[in-house]
Amino acid sequence: MISTLDILSNGRVIVGIGAGWSQAEFEGYSEWNKSKMRVDKTYEGLKLMVELWTKDKVDFDGEFYTAKGAVLEPKPVQKPYPKLLFGSQGTRMLELAGTYGDIIYLPPFGNYDPVEAKKTVIQAAEKANRADKIGFMGGSMMGQRITEMNEFMKAIESAKDAGDKYYVVTQPRDEPGLETIRNFAKDIMPSFR
Structure with missing residues (x-):
């Protein structure tokens, strides 16, 4: 679906990535897990999504998700995959944002230091050789x-x-x-x- 939207919009899709923050909202679609498991699922799910967007055929055997000879066609217009927007404040999600994200939103609420959060994202982006690819979002x-x-x-x-x-x-x-x-x-x- 995301690939199709990316094609229809001529490469303008931005995919929101997060581990979930609203239990009531989350339970409308799935089971509400503890934070660590939601983050683990997000890591694994994103890895599978990236493989589907970038490879012709995918075999994937994760803890939560599996794919055997999965083919995703058509591929998205944006390369290597559509832009990813992360709204996060936990350390592991900030590291994931730096590794894969294009747009990072640090919410103006919560119990965290936004300066340290930015540093965490930037360090992860540098480690993944993509520091020039990330941009922060205000508002x-x-x-x-x-x-x-x-x-x-x-x-x-x-x-x-x-x-x-x-x-x-x-x-x-x-x-x-x-x-x-x-x-x-x-x-x-x-x-x-």
């Missing part, structure tokens, strides 16, 4: 009211000054989506073209 996934454009622009500039290459924009659930998107496109996006 908040918690919903931002885009009412005062000058304040919003200051937040984006602040993220840019902190070295972020990307910025996430989300809106509160009680806000009309289409109107916010139109306002953002009209008032904010022209400043970045």
